[in-house]
Amino acid sequence: xxxxxxxxxxxxxxxxxSMTLQCAxxxxxxxMYWYRQDPGMGLRLIxxxxxxxxxDKGEVPNGYNVSRLNKREFSLRLESAxxxxxxxxxCASSENRHTEAFFGQGTRLxxx
Amino acid sequence: xxxxEQHPSTLSVQxxxxxxxxxxxxxxxxxxxxxxKQELGKGPQLIIDIRSNVGEKKDQRIAVTLNKTxxxxxxxxxxxxxEDSAVxxxxxxxxxxxxxxxxxxxxxxxxxP
Numbered sequence: 001x002x003x004x005x006x007x008x009x010x011x012x013x014x015x016x017x018s019m020t021l022q023c024a025x026x027x028x029x030x031x032m033y034w035y036r037q038d039p040g041m042g043l044r045l046i047x048x049x050x051x052x053x054x055x056d057k058g059e060v061p062n063g064y065n066v067s068r069l070n071k072r073e074f075s076l077r078l079e080s081a082x083x084x085x086x087x088x089x090x091c092a093s094s095e096n097r098h099t100e101a102f103f104g105q106g107t108r109l110x111x112x
Numbered sequence: 113x114x115x116x117e118q119h120p121s122t123l124s125v126q127x128x129x130x131x132x133x134x135x136x137x138x139x140x141x142x143x144x145x146x147x148x149k150q151e152l153g154k155g156p157q158l159i160i161d162i163r164s165n166v167g168e169k170k171d172q173r174i175a176v177t178l179n180k181t182x183x184x185x186x187x188x189x190x191x192x193x194x195e196d197s198a199v200x201x202x203x204x205x206x207x208x209x210x211x212x213x214x215x216x217x218x219x220x221x222x223x224x225p
Binding site: 004033035040041042043044045048050058059090092097098100101102103104105106 | 113118121143144146148153154155156157158161163201205211212213214215216217218
């Protein structure tokens, strides 16, 4: 009964390094999302995928890329990490629009 | 695009008292309003949601009210318990923005025993 699984849980990067955050859901959901959470700013949408094969920008897409590899997996890539990308990243999925979104446990990323 | 404002940012209540968190939204076409609870070290979890065709919804000690004219919605928790202590987020979405969920900035609720 895994739900939404994110890896890794913690990561420290040096400025300019790249990395990919992985997300997988086992609920056969159509929609998947990547959010970042910063103190006092709530959850801000980075990218989302309404269905397999489609991706769209959210509120704060700059510096990120995504891939909806298949229905289960939605990855977030930082090509050249910057200190401003230090944050907690959450992946989420939902069956369709306007239905409950289920969140992963989060990835705490620090860029030094 | 949609903008959601949430108040207060922190709220401290005595166990057994009620807690109210308020949110306003900017896009009059928004039609789905969920509330999420986030405990320390975990991802947010849905606790209640309301759609624009309903003015109020209740689930045991939790209720949400929606005023479409004023573009605001509120979360009400009655008979608060220490385990209600968490961060609460409101959100809104609309067809105009491809149903993206836009979140408020969060309210840290502390229930004092």
